[in-house]
Amino acid sequence: MTATQANTGQHRQPVHPGTPPAHPVLRFWRSAVGKKWIMAVTGIMLLGFVFAHMVGNLKIYLGAGPLNTYAEWLRNLGEPALPRTVLLWIMRIGLIGAFFLHIVSAAQLTRMNQRARPSKYQSPRDYAAASFASRTMRWTGVIVGLYLIFHLMDLTWGNANPRYVRGDTYENVIHSFKRVPVAIVYILANIALAIHIFHGAWSMFQSLGLNNPKWNRARRTFAMGFATLIGVVNISFPLMVVTGVVK
Numbered sequence: 001m002t003a004t005q006a007n008t009g010q011h012r013q014p015v016h017p018g019t020p021p022a023h024p025v026l027r028f029w030r031s032a033v034g035k036k037w038i039m040a041v042t043g044i045m046l047l048g049f050v051f052a053h054m055v056g057n058l059k060i061y062l063g064a065g066p067l068n069t070y071a072e073w074l075r076n077l078g079e080p081a082l083p084r085t086v087l088l089w090i091m092r093i094g095l096i097g098a099f100f101l102h103i104v105s106a107a108q109l110t111r112m113n114q115r116a117r118p119s120k121y122q123s124p125r126d127y128a129a130a131s132f133a134s135r136t137m138r139w140t141g142v143i144v145g146l147y148l149i150f151h152l153m154d155l156t157w158g159n160a161n162p163r164y165v166r167g168d169t170y171e172n173v174i175h176s177f178k179r180v181p182v183a184i185v186y187i188l189a190n191i192a193l194a195i196h197i198f199h200g201a202w203s204m205f206q207s208l209g210l211n212n213p214k215w216n217r218a219r220r221t222f223a224m225g226f227a228t229l230i231g232v233v234n235i236s237f238p239l240m241v242v243t244g245v246v247k
Contacts, residue, residue, distance in 0.1 A: 032109060032112050032113075032116075035105040035108055035109040035112070036105075036109065036207035037207060037208065038101055038102075038105045039102055039105045039106055039109065039204075039207060040204045040207040040208050042098040042099070042101050042102040042105070043102060043200050043201075043204050044204065045094075045095070045098045046095070046098055046099065046102065047197065047200075047201065047226070049095055050193075050197070050230055051226075051230065054229075054230055054233050054234055056070055056074075057233075057234075057237060058233070060170065060173060060237060060246060061240075061246065063170070064170035064171070067169055067170045067173075068167070068168065068169050068170050070169075071167075071169040072167075074088055075088055099148075103141070103145070106137075106138075106141065110138070136195060136196075136199065137196060137199055137200070139192075140192040140193070140195050140196035140199075141196060143188075143189060143192040143193075144189065144192055144193050144196055146189075147185070147186075147189035147190075147192070147193070150185065150189075151186075154176050154182070155169075155172055155173065155176060158172075161175065161176050163175040173237070173241070174241055174246070174247065177237065177238040177241035177242055178241060178242060179242075180242060182238070183238040183239070183241065183242035186234075186235075186237070186238040187235050187238055187239065190230075190231055190234040190235050191231060191235070193230065193231065193234070194227045194228065194230055194231030194234075195227070197223075197226060197227040197230055197231075198223050198224060198226075198227035199223075200223075201219075201222060201223035201226055201227065202219060202220060202223040205219050206219075
């Protein structure tokens, strides 16, 4: 070996093994596509819950008996295979997990989009819908989150309802919505929820890869119809009670 080769060998850097690739699930979670899919799937779960919750609450128009019976049926779901309220709590935990993943994915995807170059939309209609969504989704999401906490304190835990009686769902709703400030909170929060649902349902199909321009009209119709249905029906509950139509 020559002196030059020896000297070169002395300054040669050691070779380190490369970082092992991350687990496929972790890579999926870290990617923008993965976050969009998680937002879409959890969004579908939450939309299903909102719709089912709305349908169940319609029993308020049938009177105290049907609404309280429905509430008791929810607590008894899964019996006798499971103890009382166990299945209900399993569903609640699943919804909490979906809500958490939805929020985290949305926040991280927003930061990723802010660092990346904005993409162009296919048509003026797409651009208008998406730009409005980007301006409102964050704030309507915050409003819906705060509303959810208040709703639980008001009609599930009873902390925010001075006349709360455990098990008497009908009277709890009536006493709550008879308070004008509370009725206003519910009406405004459900307007924000409807706006959030419209933009979420609009973008959900695109996140799942169903973004063919031929389907844009159907996507918009579904998003508008579903959001309007949820908004109108949910707003009707406090409105009918505070005006004395439902007593």
